[in-house]
Amino acid sequence: MVNLxxxxxxxxxxxxxxxxxxxxxxxxxxxxxxxxxxxNEIAACRVCCVEVEGERAMVTACNN
Ligand code: FES
Known part of the structure; x- marks a missing residue:
């Protein structure tokens, strides 16, 4: 399990x-x-981008 x-x-x-x-x-x-x-899990639209602590740029929530 992962805690976040x-x-x-x-x-x-x-x-x-x-x-x-x-x-x-x-x-x-x-x-x-x-x-x-x-x-469809190719993360093409970027609508779901979120901030993740420790990451330099926003990431797509649907494939991370
Ligand atoms: S990139 Fe389109 S929903 Fe995540």
Whole structure:
């Protein structure tokens, strides 16, 4: 399991879970457009970009 904090809320998810899925489990909505689980996971639209502590640039929540 991986522990993370999204918008101040602690979340625990299995390893390999995307930020988008982790946020969803915590009832936090991250806007997304191109992501369709199992169908389209290429992160093309960049609508779901979020800040991640320690990262230099914003990352896509749907494939990280
Ligand atoms: S939803 Fe399009 S890049 Fe993430």
């Amino acid at each position: 904090t999204i918008d101040g809320r602690p979340v625990q998810v299995p390893e390999g879970t995307t930020i988008l899925e982790a946020a969803r489990q915590a009832d936090i909505h991250i806007p997304h457009l191109c992501y369709l689980k199992g169908i």
